[in-house]
Amino acid sequence: MSAFPAxxxxxxxxxxKNRAAILDAGLEVFxxxxxxGSTLDQIARAAGLSKPNLLYYFPSKEAIHAELLTxxxxxxxxxLTLMRADGDPVPELLGYVRRKLEMSRQxxxxxxLFANEILQGAPRVKAALEGExxxxxxxxxxxxxxxxxxxxxxxxxxxxxxxxxxxxxxxxADFDVQIRAVLGEEDPFEGAEAYLDALFTKMLTPA
Amino acid sequence: MSAFPAxxxxxxxxxxKNRAAILDAGLEVFxxxxxxGSTLDQIARAAGLSKPNLLYYFPSKEAIHAELLTxxxxxxxxxLTLMRADGDPVPELLGYVRRKLEMSRQxxxxxxLFANEILQGAPRVKAALEGExxxxxxxxxxxxxxxxxxxxxxxxxxxxxxxxxxxxxxxxADFDVQIRAVLGEEDPFEGAEAYLDALFTKMLTPA
DNA sequence: CGTTTATTTTACCAACCGGTCAAAGCAAGG
DNA sequence: CCTTGCTTTGACCGGTTGGTAAAATAAACG
Numbered sequence: 001m002s003a004f005p006a007x008x009x010x011x012x013x014x015x016x017k018n019r020a021a022i023l024d025a026g027l028e029v030f031x032x033x034x035x036x037g038s039t040l041d042q043i044a045r046a047a048g049l050s051k052p053n054l055l056y057y058f059p060s061k062e063a064i065h066a067e068l069l070t071x072x073x074x075x076x077x078x079x080l081t082l083m084r085a086d087g088d089p090v091p092e093l094l095g096y097v098r099r100k101l102e103m104s105r106q107x108x109x110x111x112x113l114f115a116n117e118i119l120q121g122a123p124r125v126k127a128a129l130e131g132e133x134x135x136x137x138x139x140x141x142x143x144x145x146x147x148x149x150x151x152x153x154x155x156x157x158x159x160x161x162x163x164x165x166x167x168x169x170x171x172x173a174d175f176d177v178q179i180r181a182v183l184g185e186e187d188p189f190e191g192a193e194a195y196l197d198a199l200f201t202k203m204l205t206p207a
Numbered sequence: 208m209s210a211f212p213a214x215x216x217x218x219x220x221x222x223x224k225n226r227a228a229i230l231d232a233g234l235e236v237f238x239x240x241x242x243x244g245s246t247l248d249q250i251a252r253a254a255g256l257s258k259p260n261l262l263y264y265f266p267s268k269e270a271i272h273a274e275l276l277t278x279x280x281x282x283x284x285x286x287l288t289l290m291r292a293d294g295d296p297v298p299e300l301l302g303y304v305r306r307k308l309e310m311s312r313q314x315x316x317x318x319x320l321f322a323n324e325i326l327q328g329a330p331r332v333k334a335a336l337e338g339e340x341x342x343x344x345x346x347x348x349x350x351x352x353x354x355x356x357x358x359x360x361x362x363x364x365x366x367x368x369x370x371x372x373x374x375x376x377x378x379x380a381d382f383d384v385q386i387r388a389v390l391g392e393e394d395p396f397e398g399a400e401a402y403l404d405a406l407f408t409k410m411l412t413p414a
Numbered sequence: 415c416g417t418t419t420a421t422t423t424t425a426c427c428a429a430c431c432g433g434t435c436a437a438a439g440c441a442a443g444g
Numbered sequence: 445c446c447t448t449g450c451t452t453t454g455a456c457c458g459g460t461t462g463g464t465a466a467a468a469t470a471a472a473c474g
Contacts, residue, residue: 037243
């Protein structure tokens with residue numbers, strides 16, 4: 001007897017390993033080719049499994065993609081959530097920028113998975129965008145508006161400030177190939193951190 | 208007898224119309240689903256033709272995509288090309304930002320087509336990125352470096368300045384769905400122009 | 415008008431797609 | 445060692461994919 005209906009059976013050692021391998025392979029493939037452009041064979045090969053074996057662990061292509069996306073969403077909002085209204089405004093915002101850039105550096109595939117989903121019209125996350133995301137952004141925009149009203153930061157459009165942070169940081173993950181083609185050897189993220197730091201410091205420091 | 212081997216036959220009225228319809232439909236579909244995620248049936252339907260009829264005008268799916276991409280590349284570089292070394296530095300750069308934002312507003316599908324290609328690793332334009340694009344960017348970066356050295360603009364990393372202009376302007380086309388989900392009614396491009404103008408003015412005006 | 419050329423359609427193909435199934439192989443506990 | 449349940453595989457299915465061949469139709473033109 002358990003408190004909940006349907007005891008969640010513990011995963012076996014093999015299940016844990018193979019599910020992880022599949023999700024990693026799915027991330028690799030989906031983030032490159034998008035949902036429609038990816039095939040189960042591609043994912044199975046990348047995971048080192050046969051296609052039927054892959055479908056033993058996940059019921060469908062959709063299910064793999066869905067698990068990746070839902071797992072991603074909260075992680076993606078973390079850096080913004082961590083921005084505190086009671087902190088020092090400029091450092092709080094710069095910290096947000098740095099955390100977001102760090103995510104692009106460490107999780108470029110996740111960034112591209114998200115970019116692909118949005119480019120395709122966000123069919124599977126539109127609801128979350130208009131719900132959770134909008135709520136969080138609206139709340140944090142209100143905080144920023146307060147800081148501006150109190151003269152602690154320059155007077156900026158809060159929503160567009162947030163968009164610009166998303167844009168600039170994610171660009172280094174999503175357009176990585178292009179940036180490296182132009183820069184050559186140089187590591188993009190080195191220069192990016194200094195550049196974004198200077199940009200937002202200038203932008204936000206009140207006159 | 209002609210001066211060239213293989214006279215380029217003039218296109219008939221119907222050819223002109225149908226090729227245009229196919230390219231427009233291809234742009235619509237490819238920009239949404241990427242190359243691998245798009246099907247000839249989708250494109251044919253969007254163009255109001257049957258699939259074999261579509262293949263009467265273009266030899267393959269690849270050919271449609273290739274024509275769209277090559278046609279796009281020069282257009283895409285125009286705004287940067289128009290930035291003149293002998294102009295007034297800050298207005299020249301702000302003009303570049305405005306032209307680029309205007310392209311995002313007027314040609315969002317082209318922007319997404321390009322974004323899709325880059326996300327997929329730029330398999331079909333990598334050479335152009337490392338050639339034409341890099342050459343143009345390097346040249347304009349040198350101009351910007353000169354302006355900074357002469358104290359006419361603030362001291363910024365020229366390449367990252369250009370990346371940030373790409374990023375911020377294209378974001379409004381590529382992530383349109385997300386931005387509208389957060390903003391609600393408000394037209395993104397209205398606020399964007401004022402925001403980007405203020406941002407780059409602050410960033411670039413020398414101390 | 416008739417004929418020559420451009421266009422469109424119908425029927426079709428082999429390869430690939432997501433997914434199923436039953437049988438085979440395997441690990442672990444008694 | 446042998447049973448029981450977990451894991452893997454190979455063969456297969458109906459539908460879709462990019463692309464072709466040839467016949468049917470429409471336009472252009474003398």
